[in-house]
Amino acid sequence: MTIAQLTWDYSDPRTGTSMPAPFFFDKGVFDEEKAKIFMNCWHVVGHVSEFAKPGDFVVQEIFEQSVVVMAGRDGEINAFHNVCRHRGNRLIEDRRGNKVGVIRCMYHSWCYNQDGSLRAAPRTENLDDFDKKEWGLRHVRLEIFASFVFITLDQNAAPVAEIAKGADVEMRRFLPDLDNLELSSESDVVVDANWKVIQENSIEGYHFDLSGPVHKDLAALINFEGYTLTPYGDWWTYIGPPNKGATQAYGVPLDGSTWQTDWFFNIGIFPNTTFYSFPYTDMVGTFIMIPLTPEKSLLRFGYYTPKGRETPPVTKAAIEWMNTQLGPEDIELNVTNQKGLHSLGFGSGKYLIDPARPHQSENLVHHFHTLCYKAIRE
Numbered sequence: 542m543t544i545a546q547l548t549w550d551y552s553d554p555r556t557g558t559s560m561p562a563p564f565f566f567d568k569g570v571f572d573e574e575k576a577k578i579f580m581n582c583w584h585v586v587g588h589v590s591e592f593a594k595p596g597d598f599v600v601q602e603i604f605e606q607s608v609v610v611m612a613g614r615d616g617e618i619n620a621f622h623n624v625c626r627h628r629g630n631r632l633i634e635d636r637r638g639n640k641v642g643v644i645r646c647m648y649h650s651w652c653y654n655q656d657g658s659l660r661a662a663p664r665t666e667n668l669d670d671f672d673k674k675e676w677g678l679r680h681v682r683l684e685i686f687a688s689f690v691f692i693t694l695d696q697n698a699a700p701v702a703e704i705a706k707g708a709d710v711e712m713r714r715f716l717p718d719l720d721n722l723e724l725s726s727e728s729d730v731v732v733d734a735n736w737k738v739i740q741e742n743s744i745e746g747y748h749f750d751l752s753g754p755v756h757k758d759l760a761a762l763i764n765f766e767g768y769t770l771t772p773y774g775d776w777w778t779y780i781g782p783p784n785k786g787a788t789q790a791y792g793v794p795l796d797g798s799t800w801q802t803d804w805f806f807n808i809g810i811f812p813n814t815t816f817y818s819f820p821y822t823d824m825v826g827t828f829i830m831i832p833l834t835p836e837k838s839l840l841r842f843g844y845y846t847p848k849g850r851e852t853p854p855v856t857k858a859a860i861e862w863m864n865t866q867l868g869p870e871d872i873e874l875n876v877t878n879q880k881g882l883h884s885l886g887f888g889s890g891k892y893l894i895d896p897a898r899p900h901q902s903e904n905l906v907h908h909f910h911t912l913c914y915k916a917i918r919e
């Protein structure tokens with residue numbers, strides 16, 4: 542059987558089996574996901590505060606595509622393809638920075654304004670029918686949602702506010718300083734696992750108090766019985782109320798701390814964007830699973846804190862703890878999971894969906910798998 546013939550019956554998550562293993566390593570599936578999910582979806586680039594000054598930019602890669610998001614002189618944020626219109630040279634190699642004045646191509650020095658329009662192209666003045674207005678950088682669609690900047694390569698994609706309708710209301714409930722954040726740090730980690738293996742791990746409450754010791758530390762900050770995992774079409778939440786008895790978190794006393802929320806708050810937007818906050822932390826995290834190959838992904842952790850406010854020791858400790866403890870503990874599971882999926886002894890598994898234990902349910906895993914399957918097969 543070829544992968545194109547391999548189907549999956551997702552209709553009954555409680556009695557059926559989970560998405561078959563080849564969907565997590567097959568090259569044909571990966572190519573379909575690229576074409577039908579990632580070339581059409583919205584990609585989060587950063588917070589609006591990263592584009593405060595003219596020339597501030599962030600470069601976002603989507604497979605071999607590279608897009609520059611930049612603030613113009615008028616404060617407007619634009620997105621355009623990161624390629625010179627002359628002979629196709631890549632323009633900017635940095636992930637983020639500021640371009641004062643112009644974007645200059647290193648090859649023949651065509652210069653573009655911060656809004657992408659062509660300002661100067663040496664020695665073109667005698668060319669017949671060369672109109673600079675026609676040779677600006679090609680624009681990419683950009684929208685701002687919940688104070689974060691999103692781009693898509695699909696001219697026909699539904700607006701992000703429609704796809705994630707209601708998600709911003711939930712975010713503002715838990716993240717009161719959403720409009721007033723600044724980037725504190727960003728870290729990228731390459732993981733030997735399919736992007737869906739990483740997503741699955743983050744959207745279920747089953748492994749929480751059963752896997753490694755760091756997970757148990759997190760579970761202790763939450764009133765775990767009240768953990769809820771809720772699908773809303775193309776977005777979902779997984780939220781845990783606080784353990785009000787906590788006196789310390791991430792190894793630091795809570796005394797005198799401020800926080801966005803004392804809850805464990807997470808919101809995912811299909812396919813690969815997550816916003817979250819850890820209990821008792823004054824931060825908004827982004828967690829993006831960027832597919833590189835069928836079995837390799839780039840995990841991008843962004844940490845945003847309220848602008849102009851001292852970051853409390855608990856929040857600093859939480860960021861360090863995520864980067865050095867919780868993240869690695871999950872990544873180890875991602876890697877061992879990816880290896881196991883190839884086994885002749887597996888094939889397809891079983892979702893734990895038990896109405897008596899909703900807080901430990903794998904209902905969101907089934908929901909996410911279904912969205913992925915429908916996107917490539919229906």
Ligand code: FES
Nearest residue numbers: 625627628646649
């Ligand atoms: S390729 Fe950019 S100026 Fe020639």
Ligand SMILES: [Fe+2]
Nearest residue numbers: 742743756871
């Ligand atoms: Fe985990």
